[in-house]
Amino acid sequence: MIRSMTGFASASGTQDSWSWSWELRAVNGKGLDLRLRVPDWIEGLEVALRKQMTADVARGNVTCNLRISSTETASTQQVNTAHVDALLDALHEIETRAMDAGVSLAPSRASDILTMRGVLEQTDQVQDIAGLREALLSEFPAVLSDFNAMRRQEGAILADVMQNQLGEIESLAAQAARLANDRKEDTAANLRRNLARVLDNSEGADADRVAQELALIAVKADVTEEIDRLAAHVAAARALIGQGGPVGRKLDFLMQEFNREANTLCSKAQSTELMTVGLALKAVIDQMREQVQNVE
Known part of the structure; x- marks a missing residue:
């Protein structure tokens, strides 16, 4: 299951004359940025907490606050x-x-x-700092578990939204394929007219150069490759979402590929209907890219 980079958890506890409160929160980030605000008079506490967090959190700007007070005079x-x-x-x-x-x-x-x-x-009185440290470290996994539970819940929502958006992309790509197929005769007729125009004015022209120009005209009118790639990207995105784990970076890279294919489709459209589909694709892809920015 994928997880969101945003999350929050809090907890409190007491032991002997001590009381404390935890607050763990995270927002989106390009990498993993841990910021711990814990008492420095408890030796080794920050290092131990950081080790637990890096083992369980892969990405995001994460802040951990720990406040400690004494409930009676020492x-x-x-x-x-x-x-x-x-x-x-x-x-x-x-x-x-x-x-x-x-x-x-x-x-x-x-x-x-x-x-x-x-x-x-x-x-x-000599206060038991070692006992306090042990109590804090034994409690923190539960705080981290609550934190990750919230991130999984938000991740499940993100997954549903992105799956629906992938369905829209798939549907629009299929519509583009139908429009491209329907215009094949018109495309062939335009190519024949262009060929006749070139041949009428090709006296003394380089035959290889003429062939290259004709090939370029044909390529510019063919969107089959873009539609096939969109289908491949949809399958790859669904596989990543199903795989779970920290896949946000891979999905982000994949969204760049989606956008590239949609841009190329629009540039090759040569028809109002296909251009409309291409613009709709770009809108859905942009919406999905915003959701991907939240994935760990």
């Missing part, structure tokens, strides 16, 4: 035991000296000690 408090021991020794000495001096002190409480400077200290 810090905590802990007791400075060495400082507490020093404070307790100091309190013991103070209480002992107070008793010796006959001074009565109120009993010390733990809550009082906690409020003293240096008893509690702030410490940063």
Whole structure:
């Protein structure tokens, strides 16, 4: 199945204190252009994502955005035991000296000690960046799968449209063949008149040159080769669409060949009816070429 170059997918996830959101989108492009906007503090993440994308996307301008935030503070408090021991020794000495001096002190409480400077200290937690990276990489294939599913859906629509256009081209080519066949007698009569005119004025002329000119007249009136090539191009385009995969470049080249045959047909028309068919062919071919620009 062919795929469109345009697509979109989004997803979000959480793990421990982390939350994140993905956004993957693509538009048409001549080649594959990957633009990743991911945090550079997660080592190796961009390289791993790029590897997954290049293995599954062949063409288009693709942008991947990843936003990450922390859902809770990454810090905590802990007791400075060495400082507490020093404070307790100091309190013991103070209480002992107070008793010796006959001074009565109120009993010390733990809550009082906690409020003293240096008893509690702030410490940063070591966040699990490796676990975050693993979670992101395990989730990304699902995002990429949704992205490609949308591109396949659009590709199926493109395929139907192009198959209908190929049917129109085939029908117009058949009409051109009938018109060319119907005018054979007129063409033969015109050729005979041209031959008689040439022979009447060919005294002293080079016989080979006369033969060449007559051959050119006959070739200019014959559109059989163009019609046969159009039929061959239709068959080739249908085969590519049926084959699927990244065939956009081949189809684009084939559309140039379609257009070349239609132009030649118009230049050889020599009749209003055949010219009308040729112009209709050019219009359908141009419409199909626009659709081909969306194919991966």
